Amino acid sequence: MKRISSSAPCASRGALAVAVAALALAGCANYSGISSDKQLTAPESLESTQSLPAQGGQWPSFDWATQFGDPQLPQLIDEALAGSPSIAQAQARIGKASSYIESSRSSLYPKVTGQYSWTRELYSANALFPPPYGGTWYSENNALVSATWELDLWGKNRARLNMAVSQEKSAEADMQQARVTLAASVARTYNQLALLYALRDVAQREIANRDNVGRITNGRVTAGLDTNVERRTAEGNIATSQSNLTELDGQITTVRYQLGALLGKGPDRGLQIAKPVVNPQIVISLPDNVPADLVSRRPDIVAARWQVEAATQNVKEAKAEFFPDINLAAAFGFDAFGWSKFLTASSRQIQAGPAIHLPIFDAGYLRSQLKGRYADFDLDIANYNQTLINALNDVATQVAAIRSLDRQMGDAERALDAATHAYDLAVIRYKAGLSPQLQVLSADENRLANEQTVTNLKMRRRDLQIGLIKALGGGFDATGTNFAIDGSGQTQAANAAPAK
Template sequence: MRPSSLLPGFTLIALSVLPGGCTMIPHYQRPDAPVSTTWPAAGKTPAQNAENTALMQDWRGFYRDPVMQALIAMALQNNRDLRIAQQQTQAASAQFDIENAALFPTLNGTAGANVQKMNSRIWSLSQGNAPIYMRQYAVGFGVSAYEVDLWGRIRSASRASFDRYMASALNQQAMRLSIISSVATALLNWIANNQAVMVTQNVLENRHHAYDLVKQTAAVGTGTQLDVAEAETALHDAEANLQIYTRQRAEALDQLTLLVGTPLPDATIHAMNARPSLASVTPFPDVPEGLPSDMIARRPDIAASESALRAANDDIGAARAEFFPKIQITAANGTASNNITRLFQSGMGAWNVAPQITLPLFDAGRLTAQLHQAHARKSEEVARYEHTVQTAFREVADALAGRETFNGQNIAREASVTASQRQYTLALQRFRAGYDPYLATLVAQRTLYSSELAAITTRLEAMSNSVTLYKALGGGWGKSIPARKSPLADHLL
């Protein structure tokens, strides 16, 4: 270092931290959505009343059942997949901070000493053999290899990191929405299987009575052994079905416990058992008429895909900037002396500055290949974004079509159960009166059992379709899309 006043050193270090002047990021334009501007005709929904079309500002406005709300709240607090997504978002945020820090110089405080023993004969510094000691002490602060971002390479990398952080945060929201929907679906599955267990238990009890009755009629000669065999077969079929639905109910409970992320409290299990059928679940609100197709842009997975596309667009700017010279500055300011006792005395000030310019001359096409790679990745993200939009459009259209048809299907299933119940009652009366063989009663009973199970399945599908529609619409239809925040690099352009 060259002795001087401290002012020039301060000036040089201050100049070294000035931001650059431009970036080479291409102008971003959101790709046109490759979907229709309206929903298919099958997705139209009738007008609903004002209460049911209330804006869904929070998931509790849609999932109104108290048991379902309690389970979802526990899942949002304890679900491990959501925790993983949260930590991934934190890591992406930290990575953005790392990239953003490169916009500014790193200022380090330094203190050092250098002592050398010199051979006096080699250097002819003295006539004797006594060694000569060279000492140097220095204290100061400085900037090491700070890159002046004239072409926006660091800014482009910072913006790309910010957009990837935004994508991670939006993926976390998508995970949250998925967990909410999964918990609701798992609860509905548990209630449906529990209802199927109770229906099957009732059928099994009836078949036990029928089996005993058929054996009695066969013993007195008014029945046949064929009737006994048919009744026994039906009895064992019901026993097998009971085991199936019991197993499915246990699996649904295991799935629900996994989603919630903690063992279910006894009070919650008791409240679940108080839901004997899907009809006892608080209904979901209806979807209003005339939803625009572009509202799916609020979906977090679509917004995350667009953020990934923005990041790929930013990478092109960084790849372009690599073709231009890099200017790096190393600067230091402090005091220096060959005697530590005089290190802080007047006149010991010293500073140095070492700018360096690096210009790529030959790299065997590496930089060109990196630029081509950046363009290819952007095209890939464009295709991925368009595919995400198309998938979202199909999910909403399918759910709207399901909403329109499941209502009629439920009505038809309930009517079928009523008719089957009447058929079974009449067949049983005719059998007991001796007009018909047991086979007619067995057929009617099987028809009733199948109708009851089909009604449960249809109602489950209808309610699950409502959950799917809520998720497909991005978690409601009344929330406004939040404005995208700008990274710090945008303010330094």
């Protein structure tokens, strides 16, 4: 009877058995019981209709600084954005994140390498190789081209790539947040400079008023109606006002230096800034749907959301580690002694075959790694939720402060009007000899305090307006851009992970 060889079918069955065994053995290391129940907070779940009523207003645009009517302000902001080291740092972080994308993407494709070696060797006559090889010099040529490809059946490398993309988006949103923060800082510092100049104008007017009172006092002393006590008091008040003016000049110089630093320049740049132009207050109405739309208008919220997405992909990658890695490898080349037969068919060397990595027993390493990834995921979820809460609180706080200040402004202006009339009457009566100097000084102090209060309130309102613009995103809008992301408020970590 003729015997039929069954080696080929046996080999096929053996390969299949190895594959089945590999999948079965992979079950020895599993992630059962490791999960997260954390969820993104939905904006509409945070009650804010009373604090943030819909007013039909517009969201800030990128050129919001122009509405303050001072052409120097938007120019300073543009200069700061162009030369700030903080923006350069943010751009460098984006570049670093982009490099991670390129390295992660490369793992999805086959890799091909080539190598060549030439060895000149004298073989021992008393060792492994007998004559004529032993005791003779020989050259060995070896050339090999190799190719490897990780199949990524479980999506580990794709998850790593998606994580890198999410981190780049987060870095880009962080840069936008840095731009918004810097623009607002320049505007608020510039507003502080405007306030100091306004207070300086008040101080100059006060010096003029006290000079006038001093002249009246000198006339009354000459007429014998006042004494040197009143004269010295008037002179002391003038000196005090001049001292206040000098102090304001010092503060103005300091703020100029601060502006120079914000522009990314030296302190001398701040000295070149012209006196700010104080214009009437602008009115900012809240747009509709603030909570829902704020998630795409605030760069810090967008950055936090992309961090959650990166953490989601990080979890997917860690789960894929529990499954076998399958790599295909192949190589072709030539290996021969000497040169005569180096590139001939008989010198060929060919290698091909799969390689399987099995996570059978790792003493809990993969499970601990996955727990760490879920902890990072929970942390990023909590950070997003806190960022959203802080953003709504920021807007509500600015709005409440503006409302309160508007009520104060009316009272303060009425108080200033009354104090000014009282001062004018006191000066008239003092000049006519109907009241003492003390009454004039008291009325003057009251009028000065009220004028300073009104000036501070006006500039404080401008500062709050800038703060509200910043709280509303400073003109940023992720809608319809590459920053956009699903804002449903539901985490996709569990669904995106490999099936158990």
